[in-house]
Amino acid sequence: MPPLSSSSPPSPSTRDSVVAALRAAGCVFAEEEAELILAAARTPGELAVLVDRRAGGLPLELVVGWAEFRGLRIVVEPGVFVPRRRTGFLVEQALVQVPDASVVVDLCCGSGAVGAALASALGPVELHAADLDPAAVRCARRNVGGQVHQGDLFTALPDDLRGRIDILAANVPYVPTDEVGLLPAEARDHEPRTALDGGADGLDVLRRVATEAPAWLAPGGCVLVETSERQAAAALETFAASGLAPRLAVSEELYANVVIGVRE
Structure with missing residues (x-):
């Protein structure tokens, strides 16, 4: 050459x-x-x-070192979940629900793509991101302008965020354990299992988020998660049982299902 x-x-x-x-x-x-x-x-x-x-x-994004997400170039590294185009629909729904948000949290943040996209669209905000995986935290710190924390869901967040979060984006793992092996090789072989495996029915982490989210949301604040089409009904019931007002947003074009829970 x-x-x-x-x-x-x-x-x-x-x-x-x-x-x-x-x-x-x-x-x-x-x-x-x-x-x-x-x-x-x-x-x-x-x-x-x-x-x-x-x-x-090797996934193309890991070969070149970045992924395009809602017009942003997001740095990605080996061992970190690569942001999907369909997750842009979650960002879109968050902006529709709380267009004037001032406190934003990207939970299960991976590369931090969702938090970075929300901050880019909203302008100056108090932005926090968190993930259990140290590799994800290191990567997110390269992409997120706010604070990035390491830990298990809400235990990673500063306590003074309780009752103040306007947008809580939680891109939780939702693939049932028995179906992880059926994923495309690019995900199955190159992304952390913790970012994919959602337990027996895929909703284990979603349930934990739904249980704790109301205490962290501001009045009118919302939590948003992705699910599959077949999990959506159960996810809506879980949000409702936690005292949140739930709704489902669907993009047929992107094959995206986003469950939104609002603290009223």
Whole structure:
């Protein structure tokens, strides 16, 4: 491959060879992925390494080191949950529910993509993010302008947030334990199980969040979680049993189901 430099684009032959390698590895969007990998590589040697990693099954976002999320470039690292496009619908619903939010928490934050997107849309806010996984916390600190805490759900948060949170985004794991092995290899093999496995019916962590959320929300504040379509009814019942006013928002385009609970 000819040398790459910031002053000149790679030659067509280089681009074609990268596309061919990715296509041979089964990458459906080989042309688009090739452009991103070419832009990320600083030398021919690095380009070869990145192509090999992608061809070997490493998620594209981990190959190039970032994921696009609601117009933001979110840094991602190995061992950290990669933000999904559909989760942008959760952000959208939070902004609809509390458009003037001033205190925002991104619980089970992973890379911190949800908190970063909310802060970007809302402007100056008091932003907190938290995750149990040290790798996620390190990554979120690169993406989130607010405070990032390590710990198990609400135990990670400063106590003075009780009763003050306007938006509590909790992108909890919701895949039933027996179905984790059925996930695409990119998730199953490269993302932490704690970010995927939601227990026997997928709702274990959601129940814990629903139980504690009312004490942390401000009046009119809301908690938002993703679920699957078949879990939505049970999730709504769980929120209602915790004293929250629940509703379900669905995006058929994104295959997204977001359960919202409001403290009245």
